[in-house]
Amino acid sequence: xxxxxxxxxxxxxxSTPIGNLKDITYRxxxxxxxxxVLYAEDTRVTNKLLNHYHISKSLKIYHDHNEEQMxxxxxxxxSKGLSVGIVSDAGTPMINDPGYTVVKAIKDDYQIVSIPGxxxxxxxxxxxxxxxxxxxxxxxxxxxxxxxIKTITLYKYTPTTLIFYERGxxxxxxxxxxxxxxxxxxxxxxxxxxxxxxxxxxxxxKEDITVDTRGEFVLLVEGYQRGEISDERIKEEVAFxxxxxxxxxxxxxxxxxxxxxxxxxxxxxxxx
Numbered sequence: 001x002x003x004x005x006x007x008x009x010x011x012x013x014x015s016t017p018i019g020n021l022k023d024i025t026y027r028x029x030x031x032x033x034x035x036x037v038l039y040a041e042d043t044r045v046t047n048k049l050l051n052h053y054h055i056s057k058s059l060k061i062y063h064d065h066n067e068e069q070m071x072x073x074x075x076x077x078x079s080k081g082l083s084v085g086i087v088s089d090a091g092t093p094m095i096n097d098p099g100y101t102v103v104k105a106i107k108d109d110y111q112i113v114s115i116p117g118x119x120x121x122x123x124x125x126x127x128x129x130x131x132x133x134x135x136x137x138x139x140x141x142x143x144x145x146x147x148x149i150k151t152i153t154l155y156k157y158t159p160t161t162l163i164f165y166e167r168g169x170x171x172x173x174x175x176x177x178x179x180x181x182x183x184x185x186x187x188x189x190x191x192x193x194x195x196x197x198x199x200x201x202x203x204x205x206k207e208d209i210t211v212d213t214r215g216e217f218v219l220l221v222e223g224y225q226r227g228e229i230s231d232e233r234i235k236e237e238v239a240f241x242x243x244x245x246x247x248x249x250x251x252x253x254x255x256x257x258x259x260x261x262x263x264x265x266x267x268x269x270x271x272x
Contacts, residue, residue, distance in 0.1 A: 007111045009078045011102070012085040013093040015117025019194035021052050023118045029053055031115055035085035037077050039070065041098060045089045062086055067101045074102050078110045092119050096139040096165055121163045124190035124218035127200060128161075131223070135161040141174060148174065152181045157237070157258070160223040168213030178221060179205040190218040229259050234269045 012031050017023040032038060033055055039062035040046035050057055062070045077084050088097035092114075103112055125132055136158055141148045155162055166174050175187070182205065189201040189211060203209055205221065237259060241251035252270060256263040 004107065005109065005111060007078075007109075009081045010083050010111045010113050011074065011078065011106060012083065012113050012115055013099060013103075014085050014087045014115045015092040015119070016046070016049060016087050016090055017194070018090045018118045018120045018123065019192065019198075021049060023194055024049070024053075025115070025117055028115045028117055029055070031085060032057065032087070034083065036082040037074075038085045038087065039074070040086075041088045046087055062098060062102075064098050067098050071102045071105045075106055075109075078106065090118070090120070092117065095119060095121070095137075118194070120190075120193055120218055121165070123193050124188070124200075124220060125161065125163060128188040128190070128220045129202065130161045130186065130188060130220050132161070135163060136223075137163045139163075140165045140167075143170070145173070145177065149177055149181060152178060153240075156181055157224045159226060162221045162223060164219040164221075166217050166219050168211075168215055168217060171211070171213055171217055171219070172209065174219065175205060175209065182221065182224075186222045188220045190220070191215060193218070226260070229261050231269045231272070234259065234261065234266055238266065238270060 012035060014028050014031055015024075016028070032050070038046075038057050038059055040059045041061075041063050043059045043061060046059055060070075060073075074084050086093050086099055086102070088099070091097065093099040094103065106112070121137055125135060136155065138151070138155065141151055141164060164174070171189075178185075178187075185205050187203055187205050189203070189209070190199075191201075191211070192198045192215065201209065201211055234255060237255040238248070238251045241254050242248060246254060248270070252266045253263060255261070256266045259266075
């Protein structure tokens with residue numbers, strides 16, 4: 001076990017509001033004012049927040065396309081004893097937003113401090129009416145359908161509430177793919193969270209939904225409900241695991257654990 005370093009120069013990951021500008025902590029505002037260098041995903045978005053709280057701060061840009069380059073710049077600032085802050089457009093840095101590359105690069109040399117705050121998926125989950133814990137946060141699915149379906153298939157038999165982010169332009173397509181793979185399940189869509197027109201829609205995946213598709217959404221789907229495990233289900237799980245690279249023997253052992261079925265029964269089914 002290795003205790004993380006504690007340093008004078010720190011990297012702060014600062015959570016910002018997901019909609020309502022009042023949803024920010026006093027500590028977050030204090031750190032934003034205090035840091036020597038502040039990086040933002042989109043300076044226009046962050047400046048709206050700063051202006052609202054009358055904070056004057058120069059901003060540097062940190063996003064997916066310049067992340068590798070910014071690692072060296074941030075390390076250089078920290079090496080000079082400067083404190084550095086990172087904010088994303090909304091919510092918590094690194095949760096479907098940039099930040100992981102620099103954290104991975106500096107964690108052994110400099111202290112990282114996360115300033116907690118708003119999270120779109122937790123806000124949606126607690127109001128959804130679906131089982132809150134355990135849950136599985138997946139985030140944005142791939143834009144290509146083949147990759148999207150492959151990812152959904154990985155979670156087909158996960159018995160926890162599944163949480164996705166999706167853009168309005170792909171919402172219906174994603175829901176159709178979820179229905180194809182997961183079958184009939186309860187689902188909830190959350191839009192405009194913490195804003196004036198915050199809305200939740202509860203539906204079944206097979207339904208043809210009608211929603212305002214502007215913006216981004218949180219999409220929540222109930223987890224797999226375990227019933228009687230059929231022989232076909234056992235064969236399907238073993239076949240899936242073998243496609244992932246497991247030997248037949250290891251796939252049988254893993255399938256028995258995943259399905260909570262005695263190993264002997266899995267062997268018998270596969271022998272047939």
